[in-house]
Every structure is written in structure tokens, then in C-alpha cells.
Amino acid sequence: MSRTTTASGTPVIIVTLLVAAWLEVLPLPDVIEYFRPEWLAVAMVYWTIALPHRIGVVWGASVGLFQDVLLGTVLGQHALAMTLVVFIAQSSYKRMRVFPLPQQSAVVFMLIGVAVISSYLIQGIAGRAHLPPLAMLLSALTSAVFWRPAFSLLRWTRRQFLVR
Amino acid sequence: MVLVVCITLVFLDLRTSWVGWIRYGAGYVTDAVHYVAHLPSTMGTWVGAQARTTEDLRDDNQRLDRQLLILQQKAQRLAVLEAENVRLRELLNSSARLDARVFVAEIIGVEPDPNRQELMINKGSGDSVFNGQAVLDASGLIGQITQVGPLASRVLLVTDATHALSVQVNRSGTRSILVGTGHPDRLRLLYVPDTADITEGDLLVTTGLGKRYPAGYPVAIVVAVQQEPGKAFLSVDARPTAHIDRSSHVLLVAPTAARRSAEARASASDEPTAATNEEGGIQ
Numbered sequence: 218m219s220r221t222t223t224a225s226g227t228p229v230i231i232v233t234l235l236v237a238a239w240l241e242v243l244p245l246p247d248v249i250e251y252f253r254p255e256w257l258a259v260a261m262v263y264w265t266i267a268l269p270h271r272i273g274v275v276w277g278a279s280v281g282l283f284q285d286v287l288l289g290t291v292l293g294q295h296a297l298a299m300t301l302v303v304f305i306a307q308s309s310y311k312r313m314r315v316f317p318l319p320q321q322s323a324v325v326f327m328l329i330g331v332a333v334i335s336s337y338l339i340q341g342i343a344g345r346a347h348l349p350p351l352a353m354l355l356s357a358l359t360s361a362v363f364w365r366p367a368f369s370l371l372r373w374t375r376r377q378f379l380v381r
Numbered sequence: 382m383v384l385v386v387c388i389t390l391v392f393l394d395l396r397t398s399w400v401g402w403i404r405y406g407a408g409y410v411t412d413a414v415h416y417v418a419h420l421p422s423t424m425g426t427w428v429g430a431q432a433r434t435t436e437d438l439r440d441d442n443q444r445l446d447r448q449l450l451i452l453q454q455k456a457q458r459l460a461v462l463e464a465e466n467v468r469l470r471e472l473l474n475s476s477a478r479l480d481a482r483v484f485v486a487e488i489i490g491v492e493p494d495p496n497r498q499e500l501m502i503n504k505g506s507g508d509s510v511f512n513g514q515a516v517l518d519a520s521g522l523i524g525q526i527t528q529v530g531p532l533a534s535r536v537l538l539v540t541d542a543t544h545a546l547s548v549q550v551n552r553s554g555t556r557s558i559l560v561g562t563g564h565p566d567r568l569r570l571l572y573v574p575d576t577a578d579i580t581e582g583d584l585l586v587t588t589g590l591g592k593r594y595p596a597g598y599p600v601a602i603v604v605a606v607q608q609e610p611g612k613a614f615l616s617v618d619a620r621p622t623a624h625i626d627r628s629s630h631v632l633l634v635a636p637t638a639a640r641r642s643a644e645a646r647a648s649a650s651d652e653p654t655a656a657t658n659e660e661g662g663i664q
Binding site: 235238239241242243244245247250251253274275277278281282283286287288289290291292293294296297300301339340342343344345346347348352 | 383384386387388389390391393394395400403404407408410411414415417418419421422490491492493494495496497499527528535542543563565626
């Protein structure tokens with residue numbers, strides 16, 4: 218954090234991430250469980266492309282580790298996935314920012330698809346994956362659908378609380 | 382660099398218990414998130430309870446009174462049977478079956494990942510919960526504790542694809558291994574020989590052989606027995622007797638002091654006696 222002189226609003230980022238974590242474990246009926254968006258990954262993608270100089274892979278790995286403990290998965294499963302997501306988002310944030318929203322959604326689908334599949338692979342190593350991987354991609358699909366409202370909400374939050 | 386750390390972490394967590402402190406430390410925050418996620422349903426229950434009429438409550442009370450009467454009557458017979466059972470076991474020189482104490486925990490979360498069948502309960506390390514503790518509900522075995530956090534614990538359900546336990550058919554005493562399939566209402570029996578005495582509707586109970594679960598708790602009911610020509614084993618499907626998806630409270634089985642000391646003795650003398658550990662082999 219060499220540029221912390223102008224950085225502000227870390228608590229706000231943490232609160233949005235906690236809300237995302239809350240949405241991750243909120244009880245849902247079994248039928249729509251497959252469609253639960255990856256809220257934490259969506260929030261991390263937003264913060265990465267909004268503040269690429271602050272939010273990097275270390276944030277990604279920490280949030281992923283937090284998600285691992287939250288969901289009781291193997292430590293490092295979501296940390297790895299989130300690191301990949303943040304890394305890719307960080308290296309393409311300039312393009313992401315000028316994309317129109319539908320195209321952004323498509324990129325988010327791919328990003329979260331990468332996250333879901335890599336996390337699925339590690340779950341497979343741990344012997345806990347038995348559903349077809351394509352079923353896992355459904356959550357990436359809904360994440361892309363929910364990208365637009367999540368983006369608007371997070372941008373509003375960022376402007377409201379002057380997070381830089 | 383970060384990726385290497387992550388991959389190392391995966392292997393450390395899978396193969397060793399060195400990184401448990403991360404889980405425990407972060408548990409203070411994640412358990413709180415689970416509690417908050419449970420709030421809406423708690424509030425729903427509370428509002429529902431506040432909105433009930435006196436008449437409803439009176440009806441409930443009457444119904445529970447009747448139920449209590451019936452259960453008390455059954456319990457009376459149970460006491461006699463238990464005494465008789467102990468006497469017979471003494472005659473047979475096998476160890477007495479011990480009545481386990483239980484305490485109640487509330488379910489505060491269900492695992493969102495459909496790959497895994499797990500629950501969160503509101504008892505943590507402060508409530509003397511331990512790894513491997515058996516979890517029941519009113520009608521059968523639910524699973525076992527796999528992670529103990531500071532405020533909450535994680536329960537691996539018997540229906541999880543990685544779960545297996547030793548069971549026996551209550552009617553005939555045939556033993557087998559019951560494994561989860563990953564579906565919330567389906568279990569499978571492994572390696573049941575073609576000639577085994579097992580039919581639809583049979584109750585499967587724990588044997589206590591794995592030293593994990595206490596013996597004699599109902600687990601599942603056989604729903605389908607299929608003989609496939611050319612195969613050495615029957616394919617047997619069962620469904621759990623516990624209302625895993627409907628219950629809001631579970632029971633944790635606390636090992637009795639006698640059982641703990643018996644286990645300590647057995648491990649100290651380094652020659653586990655079958656009778657003490659399996660809580661009596663003769664059924």
C-alpha cells in the first residue's frame with residue numbers, strides 16, 4: 218500500500234464485502250440454490266476495476282480465504298479462484314471500464330466462470346465435487362445477470378462514501 | 382506468488398492440521414455472518430409466534446399434553462425393558478449399554494453449495510462441542526461434527542457423498558456400510574451380498590462399530606432393493622429417517638463419563654477390548 222496517502226474508505230469496502238458474504242450464506246430454497254450468484258466475486262470484480270491501484274491479488278486472496286472459512290471449503294480453494302479473478306480483472310480494467318454494460322456482463326460471466334471452474338477443480342482434488350461442472354456455471358450466469366444492479370449499487374456506495 | 386501460497390495452503394489443509402488456526406481465527410467473523418444470515422428466519426418464527434391466538438395455543442397445549450401422556454406411558458415400559466436388558470447383558474457377561482446424554486443445538490445455516498450436504502449449528506468450542514460428535518434429530522441420525530468454530534460448528538450430514546457409516550438391519554442384524562449420495566433424501570448400502578436378508582421397509586440402525594456413532598440409533602429406511610443379474614451385490618437404496626430438511630433443532634450426543642473412561646482405559650492399555658468399544662457386540 219504505497220499510495221495510501223489518498224486512499225480512503227477501506228471500512229466501506231469491508232462492509233460491502235460483508236454484505237456480499239451475508240448474501241452468500243442466506244438460506245435459499247433448494248431449487249434456486251444452483252443459481253445463487255457469486256456475490257463476493259462480483260463485489261471483488263467491481264472494487265478491482267474501480268480501484269485497481271488499491272485492490273489487488275492480496276486483497277483477492279484474503280477475501281477468498283475468508284470465503285473458504287465461511288463456506289467450510291478447503292482453505293485456499295476460493296482464495297485461489299479469487300486471486301485469478303482479481304488478477305485478470307486488474308490486468309483488463311482499462312478495457313472493462315469503457316465497455317457498455319452488456320459487454321461488461323459477458324466479461325463478468327467469463328471471470329466468474331474461471332473462478333467457479335478453478336474452485337470446482339480444487340474441490341475435486343478434495344474429493345467433494347460430484348455435480349457436473351456445467352451446473353456450477355449457472356451461478357456464473359446469474360452473477361452476470363446481477364452484474365448491472367450490483368455495479369450501480371456499488372458505484373453509488375463508492376461515490377456516496379468517497380472511496381478512493 | 383500468491384497463487385503458490387494458495388496451492389500450498391490447499392495441500393496443507395488437506396493433508397495436515399497445521400492451518401486450523403486460520404479457520405478458527407476467521408471463525409469469529411464468519412460465524413457472526415452465519416448468525417446474521419439466520420436472523421430473517423428467526424424473526425419470521427418470532428413474528429409467527431407473536432401472531433398466534435390464544436385458541437391456537439390452547440389447542441397446541443392440549444395436543445402436547447396428549448402426546449406427553451403417550452410418551453410417558455412408553456417411557457414407563459422403557460425403564461422396565463432397560464432394566465431387563467441390563468440384567469440379561471450381565472448374564473451374558475457383556476458390557477452394559479449406556480444411555481447417552483444429549484443437548485440441543487439450533488440449526489443456523491445450510492450449506493449453499495449443492496455439492497456438499499452440511500449444516501451450521503449454533504454451538505461452538507465454548508459449548509464443549511468436539512470433532513466427530515454425533516448429531517441426531519427426534520427421528521434419527523443426522524451426521525457428525527466436522528469443524529468446530531468459536532461460535533458455531535459445521536455438521537457433515539449422512540447424505541453427503543463423502544460420508545459412510547456402519548449400519549445394521551434392525552430386523553435381521555445384517556451389517557453393511559451406508560454411504561451418502563449427495564442427494565438430500567437418498568442413501569446407498571454398499572457390498573450387500575445377493576443372499577442378504579434385507580427387504581423394503583427395513584430400518585437401518587447404527588452399530589457403533591466405527592467408534593464414531595453410539596450404537597442403536599435409527600439412520601435410514603430401505604426404499605428399494607434391486608437384484609441385478611450378473612452382479613455380486615444387491616443395489617439397495619435407503620432414505621434417512623431424520624427430517625434433515627425440516628428440523629430446526631438438532632441433538633448433540635455427549636459421551637457419558639463411563640464411556641469416556643472406558644475409551645481412555647482401552648487406549649491406555651493399547652489393546653481395545655471389543656466389548657467396551659462397540660458397546661456390546663451382542664444385539
